[in-house]
Amino acid sequence: MFTVGKQLPGTLGRTGVLSTPHGDVRTPAFVPVGTKATVKAVLPEAMAELGAQALLANAYHLYLQPGADVVDEAGGLGAFMGWRGPTFTDSGGFQVLSLGAGFQKTLSMDSTTATADDVIAPGKERLAHVDEDGVTFRSHLDGSKHRFTPEVSMGIQHQLGADVIFAFDELTTLMNSRGYQIESLARTQRWAERCVREHERLTQERADKPYQALFGVVQGAQHEDLRRQAARDLRPLGFDGYGIGGAIEKERLGEITSWAVSELEEDKPRHLLGIGEPDDFFAAVEAGIDTFDCVSPTREARRSRVYTRDGRFNLLQARFKRDFTPIDETCDCYTCTHYTKAYLHHLYKAKEYLSATLASIHNERFTVRLVDDIRASIEDGTYADVKADVLARYYAS
Structure with a gap:
């Protein structure tokens, strides 16, 4: 087993x-x-x-x-x-x-x-x-x-x-x-x-x-x-x-x-x-x-909060109204390859259900991928470097 x-x-x-x-x-x-x-x-x-x-x-x-x-x-x-x-x-x-x-x-x-x-x-x-x-x-x-x-x-x-x-x-x-x-x-x-x-x-x-x-x-x-x-x-x-x-x-x-x-x-x-x-x-x-x-990835998404390599932020913040970049340019999820922070900001302001779907997809992908990277780093001997890089960036602020 x-x-x-x-x-x-x-x-x-x-x-x-x-x-x-x-x-x-x-x-x-x-x-x-x-x-x-x-x-x-x-x-x-x-x-x-x-x-x-x-x-x-x-x-x-x-x-x-x-x-x-x-x-x-x-x-x-x-x-x-x-x-x-x-x-x-x-x-x-x-x-x-x-x-x-x-x-x-x-x-x-x-x-x-x-x-x-x-x-x-x-x-x-x-x-x-x-x-x-x-x-x-x-x-x-x-x-x-x-x-x-x-x-x-x-x-x-x-x-x-x-x-x-x-x-x-x-x-x-x-x-x-x-x-x-x-x-x-x-x-x-x-x-x-x-x-x-x-x-x-x-x-x-x-x-x-x-x-x-x-x-x-x-x-x-x-x-x-x-x-x-x-x-x-x-x-x-x-x-x-x-x-x-x-x-x-x-x-x-x-x-x-x-x-x-x-x-x-x-x-x-x-x-x-x-x-x-x-x-x-x-x-x-x-x-x-x-x-x-x-439950954090979807719970945070419903509250307009998303994860990135540089920490977590709230898409309802006014600074994202005209931000036409993805949530995380390094992310390969469907949300990041098709939609912008400005669009998600609009969805949350308009209280559209799609906001939770798109943000949840990203947050789940971020979390799954992070643990996948940890697993890969154990396999290839780079664990210490991956840990140092991830934690330094995510908690920098």
Whole structure:
């Protein structure tokens, strides 16, 4: 399933090939996010043309709408969305718990005491409650009540039919106490064991379907001993690969990630959940990460922000009204080879939907290409030079 290629000297980084029933993924690789079986505002054909090797969708959102059974009946996620390549689905745990606590990137769990473990977003109502068996939550769409357990998450992801699926885990925040982190980590381990058992059962029950690789998720927040212990505890369960998840201090991303990776098998793939900035890619690659996913390229595009080799800028700025050059003259995407900053500025000012499409195509191409360049630089021995050049230019201002 995973073949290790060339090592990055002095680091945990490497190249590799992740083999799936729907094709190979050469790593390191960026996996664009198509949350609801669509990369927002972009056709699947365009995602293939810009170099995306795989796409990731979300179990929580597809469970709520249109329903995992609908996707299953359509022939699985790829067939449903018209994407022929490999697919990933996350377990739904992030959305169940983060939306339930009123946060997005900052997560909070339930607690019986009014401490940091009980924090929710200001002005929000808690929509998710954790217990030993799973999570009870209310839909962010209509307030209806639902229940996710490890078994339910596995069932949903098997119906979605992605090539890579993730174990259901409990996410914590940097605000949670160490005591709660320990309690949560033990619960996530028990959930992981249940996920493995249910995955094995469903794989046998659905033997006519392509095999789905199950990744365990390493939690532990910012605590080195907990991260290492979590990784060691997951190894005997026989996962096909691993996701590194939970709260990670950006400034220590490489350090914290490396704690977990150094405890995992070298011949299994590692995926870092929710990473999308250039400096994060380099830090994560050096820490041994093989694949990444993030919504940033399309989210930033909808907000009129685009990436270039010289940093990120906002196309709504007045200086672009008569700028008849492409977003990035070094970019080979369809947007940069056909349209100007002046045209996109006009689209955003006129609130035309095409603005998000064109900017998303560029941002996804920029991100995919950056990680492709990192992979190539490991192969040809120019990694240090590529890293220095990319970071110096991108963060110059």
